Amino acid sequence: MLNSPTELSSTLLSALGQVLGTPDSLVALHEPEFAGNEWKYVKECLDTGWVSSVGKFVDEFERMLAEFNDVKHAVAVVNGTAAQHIALLAAGVRPGDEVIVPAFSFVATANAVSHCGAVPHFVDSSFDTLGMDPQALADHLSNMSERSAGGLRNSSTGRRISAIVPMHTFGHPMDLAGLLDVAGRFGLPVVEDAAEALGSTYQGRHAGTFGLLGILSFNGNKTITTGGGGAILTNDPELARHAKQLTTTAKRAHRWEFFHDEVAYNYRLPNINAALGCAQLERLPDFLKRKRHLAQKYRDVFQKTPGMSFIEEPRDCRSNYWLNAIRLDTPDRAALEELLRATNDAGYQCRPTWTLLNKLPMYSGCPRADLPVANVLEESLINVPSSAKLGAPQS
């Protein structure tokens, strides 16, 4: 066999060594960096006592996020899952609906649908972008749905289909023009899961700002972190107002009165976490530059590496290269396991992609399209260390 698991392992280890050097301690998959105003801003919260849900950093973080992403409104929340839950509710997803999501995604993409009382409906991905395949989606919708007075319906289940959730895998923007075209043809709102894509652009515009609403994540392993955090982005002032209301117990503004308008959530980002976010956002351009430099190093090395290739940003896109990824020429679960064992044992923290969502026990009965590409991706992708500090330009 040309590329045995053992051969692939030694090839990958050699390539990682060329990019990352020999590890003296574990090279993390992605670790945060706090070298800016993080301590100053967090200390200001402690000194003033404003650590919780009221405080200037929440407003400032939302302002900075909107400005950076060139979008009218940003609502800061406790994490990406909460952001996606609220974005779906604000987009009109109701209990008993179906929501179109990629099978190839992190579990939160489907969980947020479940949290609305709705059912995820899984569709396939594209080799070009690792995101949802608009053409396959259009074919699938044509085959399985029908228009009714209440909107688009799944002909088999009878359930209303109420939104499409594209996801930008590892920070690489999916084919947004293609997707928006399909969504428009079928009359479905788009809620963009840009949890991984802060700083990525498609045709010069920021991921997360193409749908009716979009969301970001600032979990500890993301490009910037607030400890735990997320945000909802939208250009629609009424959706922004409603999203804010839904994340703050729907409390009516009043000097002392407690009156709440609807069933809502406590999803506010604490001020101390927002303080971290403000400092991290200031550093984002530098993080993106160094992550791009690291991706360039990986690309150069893997161009000369047999049996596997480096995942590059799609055409017309600029990726944040949140997580760099390698794809095996031949999908092979056994080889993947061997590569993960070898790299992690050698001190390079690598990981596989997610188990396809339709294969998880709680989602195995959900409706889905054929998933030929997603199945191949699951058995051939591996993420390699991607922290900004690994890409510091050499002097």
Next chain:
Amino acid sequence: MLNSPTELSSTLLSALGQVLGTPDSLVALHEPEFAGNEWKYVKECLDTGWVSSVGKFVDEFERMLAEFNDVKHAVAVVNGTAAQHIALLAAGVRPGDEVIVPAFSFVATANAVSHCGAVPHFVDSSFDTLGMDPQALADHLSNMSERSAGGLRNSSTGRRISAIVPMHTFGHPMDLAGLLDVAGRFGLPVVEDAAEALGSTYQGRHAGTFGLLGILSFNGNKTITTGGGGAILTNDPELARHAKQLTTTAKRAHRWEFFHDEVAYNYRLPNINAALGCAQLERLPDFLKRKRHLAQKYRDVFQKTPGMSFIEEPRDCRSNYWLNAIRLDTPDRAALEELLRATNDAGYQCRPTWTLLNKLPMYSGCPRADLPVANVLEESLINVPSSAKLGAPQS
């Protein structure tokens, strides 16, 4: 009229002046204090890069919480609402169930029930404890429920009644012995909403540890704060394990694999917030001592104040006196509004209690008992400034 709103206002202002002095700036209702190891622990998170969901402070905070409350397990989460949501799920609350909650509570008590897809069923409170009245509850359950193969059912709605949620108002423990007796007779699990009651005890045992599960809140206005945070308490190892699983996306532990067992949540408390919690818990005994001293001052002054009385801890209880409260002898909404205006204008941040939950638009159609006491409480209680620093013993 003996106690006109104007007379009551000047009486209350005079009493507050005796306890708190003349404000030179706003005397907050409750503000946090960071004078211990808060900086040190938070800085350690930033210096090590461990700000997010993994890190030693989460484990340490859970250990300290369990130790302080003398309970076997504590699971730290993003806030009290999340804690209550998960505690209800772990206790077996299912979509379409009814859950018994006091009408006199913060909206989160009912929202957590809604988040399970269940329906809150409102019951009355007691003048003695401000918490649920066990005798009124027993009478109500006898009148409106029937036993069936699937458990207790509401005879009118046909829905299963699956839990009782007592709440400890302003930190004063409710009549737990009475409640556990009623719960036992009707075969209902108790999920204790101790969001306000960290440090309060009933017959020497900590509030939050009497039910199948209990919850705490560490919001910015609570006795200790983590920015935003909460915890689930239980003595049952399997419930603790399940609660942890439900708050951490149900991810199976594995070196690299992504496999999730059930629909779950991202409710983890970030490490940076847990760091704050560890430092705050170290200071809790001192906070409780000073808050108790402040309550003593209020009691002394209000014993000599006509038209109103100070709410004292119930018999057999030791309250944390989270929020001190005054009760008007005569319930009077107009007087209450005048008192709130006068005190807040004078620089004492005071607030009314919550709008009864059954009067909020989204809960107005829910089943409920008669609420004679709750209606009186709503029109006669006012919270007064309660920060620990206001109770520093005079030298």
